[in-house]
Amino acid sequence: MTAVSVPAPVAPPRRSSPFAGVGHTMTLAWRSLVQIKHNPMELLDLSIQPVMFVLLFTYVFGGAISGSPGDYLMFALPGIVVQNALFATMTTGFGLNHDLTKGVFDRLRALPIARWAPLAGRILADTVKQAWALTLLLGVGMVLGFRLGNGLLGLLGAFALLLTFSLAAAWISVLVGVLVSEPEKVQIFGFTVIFPLTFTSNAFVPTETMPGWLQAWVQVNPVTILADALRGLLVGGPVAGPVFQSLIWAAVLAAVFAPLAVRALRRRV
Structure with missing residues (x-):
């Protein structure tokens, strides 16, 4: 008689506990951050490009719009911060699409x-990058003459509001990154949508200097509302209204695009 060995059944994989999931998330976020040293172009986007925008807008347009670069810097820096934050959300979709198309995600x-x-x-790592870019922009702005009007409390509030809004807007980037076939198409979407959205706001010029038909859109543009909120927190002016409206916009973006992005991701993987 010959005994036949029967392989033991393979136990189904156990679900990770929430605490273990947090640890996995932190590890993968660190992986995304460490990759920066191997990708100089991402370092360029995070550091050099924002500084370049501050210098160009301040010294090229400052005298023509506000009479002096210093006065324009106090007005435009919050708007530049908003524009940079929205463009930075595209890196979430870009990196996610790269991982999907190269098999890393699988x-x-x-x-x-x-x-x-x-x-x-991925989202946590990009939030850390957002915080770095905001710190860099404010640091360069202070060197050029930007001054905080509401002290440390206003600065912390601006950080919290911008990161909250960016986290909500990143779901749009996630959805685009899952749907498109190439990472470069995420960047095309960013330039096609975010560029017009930021330039048809009061991020760089006062609303009253625009044609009347355009002012109606500028006043309801979420970029305008967020820029006004950051101006109120960093420089001075109305705070409660713009901050509340910005949080409403963030909640709407997250409620609409987060479920769509998660559903699209499940279908693709």
């Missing part, structure tokens, strides 16, 4: 980690 999902950790890690 390899990560095959590991015994929380299913939501790869996406959460």
Whole structure:
């Protein structure tokens, strides 16, 4: 008689606990941040490009719009911060699409980690990049003459509001990154949508200097509302209204695009 060995059944993979999922998220976020040293172009987007925008807008348009570069800097820097934050959200979709098309996302999902950790890690890493870009812009602005009008409390409020809005807007980038076939198409979407959105706001010029038909759109443009909120927090002026409206916009963006992005991601992977 010959004994026939029967392989033991393979146990189904256990679900990760929430605490383990947080650890997985932190590890994958660190992976995304460490990649910066191997990608000089991303460092350019995070550091040199924002500084270049501050210098160009301040010294090229400042005298013509506000009479002096210093006065224009006090008006325009919050708007430049908003524009840079919106463009930075595109890196979330770009990196996610790169991971999807190159098979990195599939390899990560095959590991015994929380299913939501790869996406959460990507978003967390990009939030850290947003904080770095905001710190850099404000630092350069202060060197050029920008001064805080509401002290540390206003600065912390501006940080919290901008990161909250950016986190909500990043879901648009996630949805685009999942739907398109190439990472470059995420950038095309950014320039096609974000560029007109920021330039048809009061991020760079006062609303009253625009034609009447355009002012109606500028006043309801979410970029205008967020720029006004940051001006109120950083420089001075109305705060409660613009901040509340910005949070409403952030909630709407997250409520609409987060479920669509998650559903599209599940279908693709």
